[in-house]
Amino acid sequence: MVELEIQVLSDRREGLLVELGRVVVANSFSLIRQRLTHDSRGAWLSMIVRGPAEQRLALEEMLGTHSRVLSFEAGLFGEAAVIAAIPAKMAAGISPLPELVPEPEPPAAPLVAVMPDVAHVEHILPKLAQDYPQIYPWLVALENSVDDAVRESSLMLAGRRTGAWVYKRDYALGAKLGLADAIKRIAVPALRALADIEHHHVHIHILNSPLCAPGVRSGCKFYGGYLEGLLGASIEPKKVFVRHLSCRSTGAAHCSLEISH
Amino acid sequence: MLMQLSYNWLLVLLSFAVSVLGSFTALQVAVAIPLATNQHQKTAAVAMAGGAMGVGAMWTMHFMAMLACDTGMQVTYAPSLIALSALVAFAAGAAGLMLVANDRFSWLKLLGAGACIGLGMGGMHYLGIEAMMMPAVVRYDTELVAVSLVIPTIGSMIALWLAFNLRGRWQMTASALVMGLALCGMHYTGMAAAGFYDNDGQLPDGYADGLRSANLGLTIFAIVTTLLLLLLVLYYWRQRYRSSLSI
The missing domain is CATH 3.30.70.260 (ACT domain)
Incomplete structure (x- = not known):
């Protein structure tokens, strides 16, 4: 022992x-x-x-x-x-x-x-709630206000908190869903409020994210965190993981995420 | 001699509207049952949802539909059976919604909930028919009676699935419409299953002391008003809840 x-x-x-x-x-x-x-x-x-x-x-x-x-x-x-x-x-x-x-x-x-800049994220979260879904200016401000090294983790944290908040606000009423149903009925409509997306089973393509313009290094982390926060409570006790497959910022045609649990 | 029934179609439509209103209110409350954080909250939500479903959607719809039905006779209603029918409807609505909303959603629970609501609706309906005091006897077509029990069972299963598994605006409107159709479908099939035969003017005991249409109309008005108030309170509470959520 x-x-x-x-x-x-x-x-x-x-x-x-x-x-x-x-x-x-x-x-x-x-x-x-x-x-x-x-x-x-x-x-x-x-x-x-x-x-x-x-x-x-x-x-x-x-x-x-x-x-x-x-x-x-x-x-x-x-x-x-x-x-x-x-x-x-x-x-x-x-x-x-x-x-x-x-x-x-x-x-x-x-x-x-590598720690998220929690103070900056906490500062911006009320503004995200106030202006949701028109939140890109605040996310860009967050992107620019934190050090390069903590940018991804900070955006991911902001995404998680926003996703969990949106779930409680708009999608919590009803039964827990399986992953496929949760993606279709929760993740897709919620993400459509933020960006143009395509949905194929467990893959989500974000077509025009302003956070992932060429040369910007956020790496879609906000969306990954957003989906984890949004879906985490819906299909618990299982955990949701989002894998980043490609990003416009690195030259891909669109940002691509894979959801699993 | 079999007596012909005729309907006031405006009241028929109103009975459907009341059924949808009751179902909408009940399902709005029921989908929040899984969010209850303690037993007290859960019990209160189940009681409220059961009341809206049983007394609002089922019982009120039934008696409004009975007001729409002209049997060609003066009808009064036995108060004890009326009260029992309301109790059955409440118990069935609460049991069905508690079953489907408790813990994780499953097909078995959905079947159980559908059976509770379907059979409860049937029990309430046929008790309501038994409560009728008039110079006639009622005989049933058993096949149609069976059909009248299957309709609300399947219909309420579909409605509950929609309410608990969809999200967004269709979650509540579609499920309430389907539930309303299921309950009305049961009622009017049940009425088709019943034949009212003239018994040569013999009135049952207690006929004079029975509840009359005017009493029922007032009760229905009170229940509909309560449902609307409950919806208003729910809407207000949800708005407050949404704005109180911290990100």
Whole structure:
């Protein structure tokens, strides 16, 4: 048996402990104690868990790739420092939590840089809600106001929050749907409010996104986050993932996204 | 001797309109049942939806349609059976909507909900016919009675599927129209299944104390007004909810 100390950063705290607690239990670990805090970067969940040593890698892999997890760190409980493990979708790690780690290393610039700029995103979100669906000027402003390195993650976070909000506002009434039905009845009409799109099964092509003009490096991340936020609540408990297949900004004819769960 | 029935078509249309209004209100409430965060909210939503469906869409439609029907006799209604028919309709509407709205949607639940509403509508209808006090006896065509039970079962399944699986403007309007058609379809098939035979003027006991058309008309007016108020409150509440959502 091993005891692990795990720290997770997520963009919002609602349901975080429940969702990650399920992952912990699914890997035969038990939750010994936890703490949920919030700061300008998002919601921090610290957990001490105990379980079989052979399941440790599986647990870390599942937490690291969980859709709610922006960044994640784990280590044996009581170790001097927690080993950072970074989800596949993140290019690098983050600085550890001061509460549980004695003295964090000074964060290297590239590590901090991949975090979304939560402060900028939080600042722009009320404007997105106010002007929805005419939100491109605000998204372009967000694009221009954050550092290059955090542009994609910031747009993705803005997309997730907007998508989750649109779902609650316009599509929450009714039953949970399967992925194909949720794409057809929720994602497609919601996305049509923002852009000209084509829909083929689990693929969505965005034809004229102003966020993806040649030379702009947002990489359709806003749409990816938007779809994950929009569909996430509709087909839970399964998780929705959006893969970016092509983007106009890199010379493709249109932006292409693939949705799966 | 079999008596001929004739209908006031304006009231027939109004009975359909009441059925659609009740169904619309009930489904508006029912699709929010899965969003209830505690048992108290869920119970309140089920009771409200069941009331709108059972008493609004089924019971009121039935008695408005009965007002539209001219049997050529003076008819009064037994109050106890009228109350029982309303209770059956309420229970069936609430059970059906609770079944389909609780937890995850499934075909089995849809079948159960359709059966609840279909059989509940049938039970309410035939209790309502039994409540009629008049110088006639009623005999039924059993095949048409069976058809009259199948129509609302299938129709309400389609309506519930539309309400819970579609999104947008068709979600509520199409499902309410289909539900209204299903309930009216049941009623008028049920009426076609019933034959009213003259019994040589023998009036049943309690005939004089029965409810008359004017009493029913007032009750229907009160229920329709309540439905409209409920819709208004729902609309206001939804607007407030939408504007209170934080992004």
